[in-house]
Amino acid sequence: MSWREAGEDILDLRRRVFTDELGWPEEWIRHGRDAEGLHLCAFADGRMVAAISAYVYEPEAPELASVKLPEIDGPTVEIGKRVELPSHRGHLISAQIGTSMLRQICESLRPSRFFLIVRVKRFRHLIDRYARRRFVYHTEIGSGDDAIAVMKVDGEDALDEFYLKHRELTRDASAGEGAIPVPSLVRFLADNDRSDLLAAERLGAENNYLQPLSLDTEASRLTAQGRMILAEQLPRLASAPFPTAPASLLDIGTGTGEYLAAVTRENRFAGYRVHGIEPVPHLLARARSNFPQFEFRQGSAYLTGEPDSSHDVITANFLFVHLRSPDLALLEMRRVLKPGGLLYVVDVDDSSFSGPEVAQRMIESYDRDYIGDRVVMKDLPGRAGEFGFRLLDRFRTRLRNTGDREPLPGRDEIRLGVAEAWSLLSFVRSQPGIEPLFQEAREHCFGSGCEISMNLETQVYRLAP
Ligand SMILES: C[S@@+](CC[C@H](N)C(=O)[O-])C[C@H]1O[C@@H](n2cnc3c(N)ncnc32)[C@H](O)[C@@H]1O
CATH class of the missing domain: 3.40.50.150 (Vaccinia Virus protein VP39)
Structure with a gap:
């Protein structure tokens, strides 16, 4: 969804979890690129219950240097702000939409790199979980409450393996009960004048x-x-x-x-x-x-x-x-x-x-x-x-x-x-x-x-x- 149509609801959802449950400051609720980010949201009974966001960076984006990622050719995608209402946990909703989003990004945007950040003070255990999803520990930055670990996936073979893993997970999920239908990212981007993000021109060969x-x-x-x-x-x-x-x-x-x-x-x-x-x-x-x-x-x-x-x-x-x-x-x-x-x-x-x-x-x-x-x-x-x-x-x-x-x-x-x-x-x-x-x-x-x-x-x- 675009930030224009869903931004307020997404912020509201993030605040209910990040502020009310975790006590995070407001600047951690927002992302500097939210306005142009890609946001996949799940709804139940007309209410947004989970969301995940992706941010696409051009090679020379300053944000990449700030998380110690060297410049490489091609786009880098950050995955983050995954959030789910407490009332809807246990149904793997955000996991499903996250996996589906990663699969679609791998298919159609073909980034040269993915990364995510983990706030280690509270969530260090997530490093192992993301490692099982083929993210590799890259570095740690800052200290105390502000400390973050950066995890990444890059290199052709690792990205292919990452794609195959997420494709398999989406297939397993769609075969199971409670599968969530996810709309096409390609259609969304094309119909919202954002075809420039699609990889078509890079895939001629x-x-x-x-x-x-x-x-x-x-x-x-x-x-x-x-x-x-x-x-x-x-x-x-x-x-x-x-x-x-x-x-x-x-x-x-x-x-x-x-x-x-x-x-x-x-x-x-x-x-x-x-x-x-x-x-x-x-x-x-x-x-x-x-x-x-x-x-x-x-x-x-x-x-x-x-x-x-x-x-x-x-x-x-x-x-x-x-x-x-x-x-x-x-x-x-x-x-x-x-x-x-x-x-x-x-x-x-x-x-x-x-x-x-x-x-x-x-x-x-x-x-x-x-x-x-x-x-x-x-x-x-x-x-x-x-x-x-x-x-x-x-x-x-x-x-x-x-x-x-x-x-x-x-x-x-x-x-x-x-x-x-x-x-x-x-x-x-x-x-x-x-x-x-x-x-x-x-x-x-x-x-x-x-x-x-x-x-x-x-x-x-x-x-x-
Ligand atoms: C199994 S062959 C089928 C050839 C032919 N259609 C037939 O039925 O005999 C698959 C064909 O798709 C072509 N192909 C593979 N990837 C393609 C792509 N991204 N765009 C267009 N053609 C592609 C291959 O080069 C190959 O010629």
């Missing part, structure tokens, strides 16, 4: 998909996958309300363009202008030379470089699971799609995976450490709804390893041979350290003939007119 994979091993996997998916997709595509030509279609994360070409060969796309966006130069080069009839441009899902309201249809095939910030992509899609335009998404959903315990463990382990989000399809409708996308249709197709070498598409299921199913899962091996688990799961499945299966999901949205 980000690609979680290709980094560990070589094109040679991956290209044949993609071709096989594309052939199989097309058979499943034809009836789905036929039932979607695509506009009649002339119309413009933009495929984001188009890869080598092979799948896009196969889809748009269908009659209903005759007369369409077809465009593809791909961040990886060698995939883009291949797409351009294979399909000169289409227009391919280098760009990312977060920053396509397309004009506002320029396309009637956006397709995203096997893209969303590779994004760390689906909300930034949805914001960009909202911008480039014409009002009333169609968004057509196809992806796998690992949360639907079923198989023997060892295979389940392999998928869970991979997903926990993968910086993209392989269960995003589960909450994409909620996220997309915040950006004005209304879900028109949702189809699930079960992929099973109970078929023969040639995939057998049936109604809402595709049966694959055991070896073919495992070759589709081979991406798992790109993650360091997972190979023994992959081998164990594979051998178990080949030996026992057990079934593994998961959903492929299609979601069709219309952007508000």
